[in-house]
Amino acid sequence: MKLRNKEKDVIALLRKSQSVSKHNYITEDELKFIAQEAGVSYSEVYGVATFYSLFSLKPRGEYVIRVCESGPCHLMGAKSIFKVLEKELKIKVGETTVDDKFTLEEVSCLGICNEAPAMMINEKVYGNLTPQKIREILRELRKKK
Amino acid sequence: MIKELKSPLRVVLENYGRINPESIEEYITQDGYEAVRKVLREMRPKQVLSEIKTSGLQGRGGAAFPTGLKWEFTAKVKDIPKYIICNADEGEPGTFKDRAILEGDPHKIIEGMIIAGYAVGANYGYIYIRGEYLLSINRFNKALKQAREHRFLGEDVLGSGFNFQIEIHQGAGSYVCGEETALMESLEGKRGNPRFKPPFPSSSGLWGKPTIINNVETLANIAPIILKGADWFRTFGTKECPGTKVYTISGQVKETGLIEAPMGITLREIIIDHAQGMRDSKFKMAQVGGAVGAILGEDMLDVPLDYHSLREKGLVLGSGAILVMDETTCALDMLKCFLKFFKRESCGKCIPCRVGTKKLLELATAISQGKGKEDDIDLILYTAKVMQKTSLCALGQSLILPISTILKYFRKEITEHIKGRCPTGVCKI
C-alpha cells in the first residue's frame, strides 16, 4: 500500500525491530519491511531511523553504554567517566569493543540529574558514578553470557 | 526513588513516595479518580473549563501558557476527532520532575487527561514518553491496564456515556520532540521537525485535528483543582502564578533532588534550606530553566522563582530545573557544554539553528583552546540574537538567554581565555 497507513507508527516499528536484534540495530531488510508495513517510502524510513539517537543502523555491542554529558553530569565529572570507560574498554566514543560486547555513546540529558554523573546501559540506569563503580559494573556485565 | 527535599507543600507530589505506584487500589484510597467521578457526574464541560481557567493554572512545561485558555480554544473548534496529548518527553537538562510523577503517581496523569478530554470533547489521548524513561513507560502501561479494568478508561467511562482511551507513544532520543509541534510530528511517525505556527495545535494539531498538548506536571494539577476548587488553588503561590511548582535541584550542592513548593520560593531558600547549602565551594552561578535557561548570579538569589517575576528580570523559570555551580566551574566550559547540547539536539530543519548551533560551538571551542579572537565573543552574541529573531522554534530562539546572561556576569573570565589563560584551570590552554 503506497498510501500511508496511519495505523502503523514507523517509530514504534523501528523500536520493536531493534529490540529483538542481538546487536541493538536495525537491518536494511527490516527497514524495507517497515516501509512496506507503514506505507512510507524507503527514504522516509531511513530518514526517521537516523533522526533519533536511540536507533542505530550499524551493528552495536550487546550492551550499549550511554553516558550523559549535559549540564549537571558534565558539571559533576562526566569527562572523567568517559576517560575511565575509554580506558577500560579500549575504544573511543562511538565505537564498539572487538568482542562486540560494548558500545560507548555520548548522549544528552537522561533525566537522572540528581545522581549525576549518570549513564544507562541498555535499559538499566546507573547514577552517582565513580571510576570504581564503573569497573564493578563492567565486571558484572562481562561475567554475563 | 528520587530524593524529595522537604517539600513545603505537596499537591502534585501528594502521593509521591507514599503509595505504591503500581497499585490502583492505593491510589483510589487517596481520593483517586474522585475528580473524574465528580466531573462526569456533576459538571458540564463548560464548567470544567471555567474551573481550570479560574484556577490560573499555567503550563508547567516551561511555556507557562494559561491552561484553561488553551483548553477553551480547542473546545471551541468544531472539528473532530480531538486529541489530548501529555508531553512526557522531558529532556531539559537538569529536569526530572515528570519522571518522578510518572514513576511515582501515574494515575494522577490519567485522571488529568480524562478530565481534559471531557472538557474539550476529545475521546483520544496520547502520552509521549521519552524512550529512555523505561520505568515510567512500564509503570504507566500497568496503570493504563488497571484503569481500563476499573472502567476509568474505554467506552462509557463510569456509565457516563463519555469514551476515552489513552495510548502510549515512546520517544526515541530527541530533545526537540519536547517542542509541541515536533512532538506531534514524532507521534505521526515522522522526523521530529517543528511545524510553523500558526496554525496552532488547538485548531490544527495531530493529523491536522484540534489538539491539546499539556506537560505532565500541568496535568497532575487537574484532579486536585477539580476536587478542592480553583479558589483553593489560588491560595498559594503568587497572584500571577498561583499553585505550586516542582523544582529539580542538581549540581554542586549537598543534597540534590526535587522539591514541591508554592510558586515564588527563592533560590537562596532552595539552596540553603532544602539543598543544605553548597557542597565544597562558594556559589558562583545557577542556571534556572535547563539548558535554555538564564544564568543567575549572586544578585538574583532572592528573586521569587515564578514565571512572572523572572520574566520581569529578563529571565525564565522554564521547567524549573536548577543547576547550581560553584567557583571551581569555568563559565566558558559550561557555556561550551550548553552549546554542545544544542548542536546535538538541533533538528536541522532551519538554517539559523542548524548551522548556527554548530558555528557557536566551534567559536566557543576555539576560545577555550586559546585560539579565539577578540571579536568572537561579540560574534557569538550577535549570532544568538539573530537566531532568536529568525529560528523556526524555541530551541534556536532560546540560545540567546544562556549566552547573554553568562556573558553578562563572566565576560571578563571568557576574555581571559582569548588572552591565553583559563582562570579556573578547567580549560586546557
Add this chain to the structure above:
Amino acid sequence: MNTVDLTINGKLVQAEKGSTIMEVALANGIKIPHLCYKKGLSIAGSCRVCMVKIKDRPGMEAACTTEVVEGMKVITSDEEIDDARKLIVELILSEHKHDCLVCESNGQCELQDLAYELGIEMTRFPISKTVESTEDSSQVILKDPNKCILCGRCVRACAEITVQRVLDFAARGSGTFLISGLNKPLADTDCVSCGACIQTCPTGALTEKLARFQGRSWEFRKVQTTCPYCGVGCQIELNIKNNRIVKVYGVEEGPENKGYLCVKGRFGLDYIHHKDRLTTPLIKHNGKFEEASWDEALNLVAIKFKELKDKYGSDALAGLSSAKCTNEENYLFQKFIRICFGTNNVDHCARLCHASTVAGLARAFGSGAMTNSIWDFEKADVILVTGSNTTENHPIIGSYFKHLASYNGTKLIVVDPRAIELTEYAEIWLRQKSGTDVAWINGLMNVIINEGLYDKEFLRNRTENFDEFRKVVSKYTPGKVEKITGIPEEKLIAAARMYGKADRGSIVFAMGITQHTTGTDNVLSLANLAMLCGNVGREGTGVNPLRGQNNVQGACDLGALPNVYSGYQKVSEPQVRENFETTWGVKLPPKEGLTVVEIIDAASKGEIKGLYIMGENPMLSDPNLNHVREGLENLDFLVVQDIFLTETAELADVVLPGVSFAEKEGTFTNTCRRIQLLHKAIPPIGKSREDWKIIMEIGKRMGYPMAYHSPREIMDEIASLTPIYGGVHFDRLGGQGLQWPCPSREHPGTPYLHKDKFTRGKGLFTPVDYIPPAELPDKEYPFLLSTGRVLYHFHTGSLSRRSKPLDSIAPEGFLEISPQDAEKLRIKNNDWVRVSSRRGKLKVKVKVTNRVDKGVVFMTFHFAESAANLLTNDALDPVAKIPEYKVSAVKIERI
C-alpha cells in the same frame, strides 16, 4: 469578501483570503528573498531568509508561512532584516564547499544571486573543511552535496509532484544530509529520472549530468516549444548552444506540466542530434540507397505517383500521415492526398490506438475527444482509471493521480489486469481478465441501477435510449460478471457504489480499453456509465481518453482520416465536400477511404500500388508484422518521409529527410484538445526540410501548387474551413494555447465539453453485449499476450532508442511472466525464450514479476530486435478498424 487589502513596503495590494505574504508579494512583482519556498510545492518555512516585519507584531515573521489579514502593513527590508538575512546566508556559505568556479549553475543560482544582492564578500564564520564526493550513479542526474543548502525543495518535489518519494533528509542537526532510497546511489532507487529535483534545486547541488561542461548558463539561447513525445503536451524550454540542444527545462507556466517533465521530455531529446539523422534524400538503386538531390528525389516521387495513378486509378494510392507532425502538416498531407492522389485513402496511427474512442464517443456524445481537461481531475472525488498505465505512459498525469490520491483524498478505482503502479494508490483495484471490459462495465451499471445510484434527472433531460440499454445491462449481475471477468462480486459492488455515489466521478482510459476487437463497444460502455451517473458536462467528471502521441489528437482533428476532412466533417456529405471543393478549387473524391490495416492488406493483395508514408513506422507499430512486410514489399512504389531510417524507411524506394519538432514552426494539439505552439529552435539538420515544405513541393510537381509562406498561414486556412478550429490563429496561441471547440476569434476556448447539451444534442445510450476477444489462449498457444509500453521509451523507439540516456537506462526489452508460470517452464530472470503465435515468432529475455497474472505475459513494442507485433493479431474492431493488440495467444519455449 474573499479579498483583503494590505500594504507591502507602502504599496497597496489586494490579495485572496488565505494567501501568504510571499504569494501576494510575488504576484505583485515585489521580490522577497527566499530559498526554500517554491510555488506549487508545500511550504517548508525552513530557510528563514524571507523574514519580514509586520506593524504591531513583535519581531519578524516568515513571509512564506504568514497569512495576510486586512490592513496588514508589511516591510520586507530594513537594516535589521537585511543584517539577519546576511548572517543566515553567511552561515550557509560557511558550511560545505560552495565553489562556483566550474559549477553548472554559475550564473543561474539563487544562492549566488542572494549573496550578491546582500553584498556578501566573505562569511564571518569559521569555514567547514569537509569536502564530499559527488554522486553520479544516475544516467542523468548529478548530485553534488557540497552545494546543497538543505532547502528541501527536491524532497518536496519528489514527494508531491512525481510522488516517487525517493529523496529525504537523514540524520539531524548540522549533520543532516540528503539521501535517496536507503541512502543508496540514485541509480539503485525508485528514481524515474524525471529531473523535478534538478528543476527545483536553487543551487548547483542537483544538475544535469550530461550537460556537464557543455555550456555556461549565459551561453544558452532559450526557446520555448512543445514536447514531441506524448499527448500531455508539456511546455519545454530548450537551452541551445551552437545550435545543439544541451539541456531542457520545464516551463513553469506550461498549462499541463507547470514546470515539470518526465525523463523523456527532459533527457530524451538528444535524438535530434543523433548521427543517424537523415540529412539528404535517398533513392534506392539495386537494393541500395544512394544519396540524391532534392530535385532528383522530388521529381521521381511526383512522376512515379502520377504514373501509378494514371495506370491503376486514384484508389490504388494511399498515404499514412504522422501523428508526430504538426497540425499544419497533417492538414497539408490530407489535402495533398485528396487532391493530388485523388483518393480518401489517408489515415494515420490513431487507427491503432484511439480509433475506437473516436468512433464510440462520436456515437454516444457527438464528439470523439476527451471531454474534460487534465487539471480539472482535482475537482473529482472519484477517478476510475482503466486500461491506462498512466504513470508510465502519461507520466505527468500519472503523477498527478498519485498526488491526488495521497494528498487530496481523491479515491482512485483502478481496473487493470496488470499490477501497474497506480494499483498501489487505488482505493479499489479490480483485476479483470483481459478483454472482458464490456462485462465489468455493464456489471457496475447493473449495481448502480439496482441500488438507485443513478442520476435520474440527467437521464431524463439529457439522454435517450435508456430503456433499450437497461434491458441489456440487467443481465449483467455481479455473479455473472464474476464468471466472465474474474472480478469478485463484493469488489465489483464496492466499486459501483464508490463511482455511483460520487458527486463528481471522472473516467480515464487508454489502450486497455481501445485496442480490442470490441474497442468501440468498450468505449460506448464507458460512455454509458458516465451518462448513467450524470458525470458529463461538469468539471471533474467526463470520459477522458489519454491520447498517446504528441499530436495524434491534431492529426485526427485536421482530417488525416479516410472518412472525414478537418474538424470531423464527413467526406461523404455533399454540402461539406462542396465547401472544401470551393476553397481548394478542385473536385474531391466522395468515397470514404481505407484505414491503416486495410491499406496494408490491400497492398499485400496488390490493390494498393503506391504508398506515401510520413513520420510513421508500421514495420514496428502495426499488428502482424510479417504481413506488414509482405504488404510493403509488394508495393510498386513506397516513399517514406522521416527523420531516421526506420525499419519502414528501409523498405522504401525513396526516402525524404524531414525535420524534428525543434526545427520547424507549427502547432500540436494535446489530449485535452489544447492547441499549443512550436517554436523553431535550430535550423534543419543537414539538407533536411520542414515536412510542410516537402509536401508542398511534391504537390507542386503533381500539378497542385500550394504557396504557403509559413505554418501560420496554413492555420489561417484551417480556421476558415474548420468550425472547431474557427478561432485558432497563431497570434492567439501564446500563453495557454486554446482548447477547441473555439469557433471564432472572440471565443476563449472550451475547457470541458457537453456543458448544457451534448454535441449531438442528447447523449445516446447504446446497449452493448459482451463479446470475447478474437483469439484467446488454447492448448497450442496457452498464454495470453498483451502488449504495451514503458516509461523510458516511446512507441517504436525510433526516437527514444536513439537518445543516449533513455537507451542507457532501458537498453533492452523483456517478456513479463508470472513466477508460477516461470517455474512451470523452468525459466529464471534474464533467460532467453522463444515466443510464437500463429503469425510469427521472436526471441526475447524474460522478466519474472508479479505484475502479470498467471497465464498472461506482457511485452513492449519498443524494441525492433524483439518486435512484439510479429506476434499480435490483426483482427479488427468492425466499426473502428482498430487491431486487438491487447489479446493474442502465444506459446513460450525455453531456449
